[in-house]
Amino acid sequence: MPNDRVAVVGDKNAISAFKALGADVFGIKSSSEAHDTIKKLAREYSVIFVTEDIAESEEELLNRYKARPYPVVIAIPTAAGSNGYGMAQIAKNVEKAIGSSIVLEDD
Amino acid sequence: MARLNVNPTRMEMRTLKGRLKTAVRGHKLLKDKSDETIRRFMEYVRLNKKLRRETEEEVAAALKAFVAAGAQSTPAEIAEAVGVPAGRLKLKSGEDNIMSVRVPKIEIEEADSAAIFPYSFASTSVELDASVKKLFAVMIKLIRLAEVEKTCSMLADEIEKTRRRVNALEYVMIPDYEETIKYISMKLDENERANTIRLMKVKQMLNEDGSKEV
Numbered sequence: 031m032p033n034d035r036v037a038v039v040g041d042k043n044a045i046s047a048f049k050a051l052g053a054d055v056f057g058i059k060s061s062s063e064a065h066d067t068i069k070k071l072a073r074e075y076s077v078i079f080v081t082e083d084i085a086e087s088e089e090e091l092l093n094r095y096k097a098r099p100y101p102v103v104i105a106i107p108t109a110a111g112s113n114g115y116g117m118a119q120i121a122k123n124v125e126k127a128i129g130s131s132i133v134l135e136d137d
Numbered sequence: 138m139a140r141l142n143v144n145p146t147r148m149e150m151r152t153l154k155g156r157l158k159t160a161v162r163g164h165k166l167l168k169d170k171s172d173e174t175i176r177r178f179m180e181y182v183r184l185n186k187k188l189r190r191e192t193e194e195e196v197a198a199a200l201k202a203f204v205a206a207g208a209q210s211t212p213a214e215i216a217e218a219v220g221v222p223a224g225r226l227k228l229k230s231g232e233d234n235i236m237s238v239r240v241p242k243i244e245i246e247e248a249d250s251a252a253i254f255p256y257s258f259a260s261t262s263v264e265l266d267a268s269v270k271k272l273f274a275v276m277i278k279l280i281r282l283a284e285v286e287k288t289c290s291m292l293a294d295e296i297e298k299t300r301r302r303v304n305a306l307e308y309v310m311i312p313d314y315e316e317t318i319k320y321i322s323m324k325l326d327e328n329e330r331a332n333t334i335r336l337m338k339v340k341q342m343l344n345e346d347g348s349k350e351v
Binding site for chain 1: 175178182189190193194196197199201204207226228229230232239240243246268269272276279280283286287289290291292293294296297300
């Protein structure tokens with residue numbers, strides 16, 4: 031069950047900034063570590079922010095959490111900026127729902 | 138379309154007609170549901186896109202600033218500065234109901250925002266202050282993004298499911314029922330005619346027999 035807490039998973043150097051806000055930070059060194067960490071966190075945390083590079087390599091695992099309300103797993107950009115993964119996910123959702131990828135007018 | 142494997146009787150036809158009626162009604166309801174879900178979904182997707190574009194820039198900028206700030210102090214100093222947060226980030230997470238899809242509803246439980254810096258300013262750089270402040274500002278948006286993005290992906294899932302059901306009803310169930318009902322009614326009519334002809338034939342034979350005897 032969700033515990034109303036926020037976890038951040040990613041490269042330790044950049045994301046420790048989130049620690050100052052009171053989120054729980056989990057630094058990741060290898061990809062196998064990321065897999066296990068996310069799996070473990072998914073059981074406890076209600077919101078998990080994952081940096082895009084990890085989200086991309088662990089896509090299969092993250093897809094499992096899509097059908098349930100919690101945990102909410104969201105990709106965030108790294109310090110190097112966004113690589114467009116998050117936007118691609120939105121487009122994917124649209125394609126899944128509408129059947130074709132449509133371009134939304136920008137507001 | 139394949140016709141169902143049933144006995145061509147009046148009773149079967151009656152049940153099938155009932156089922157067809159239910160299927161047509163269900164199809165209409167599901168179609169309406171799908172339309173409305175898509176409408177809601179589009180609203181959320183727009184919001185999602187907007188939020189993501191904004192937050193991505195802001196988060197990247199804040200993290201960049203933090204890394205830059207880290208370069209000015211030793212890692213130990215940074216770790217010490219941010220190690221013990223001023224307050225824990227506490228959320229209020231509930232569930233919302235959009236077109237009977239259970240979606241998350243998350244709010245930040247109001248922390249006293251005065252104390253966003255978990256450290257004293259003596260040993261840290263100005264850049265660190267700025268980056269933490271930036272990140273704090275974007276956090277609220279980030280939580281909102283989490284809620285919206287999850288809602289989007291759950292709605293997309295639901296739309297896909299509903300569409301499958303609508304299609305199954307429209308292109309399989311309903312045509313099947315219609316064809317079976319037609320088949321049964323034709324079979325029954327056929328039996329009816331056969332019966333009439335048989336009676337006529339019997340009568341004719343009886344008449345012929347009678348006319349010979351007399």
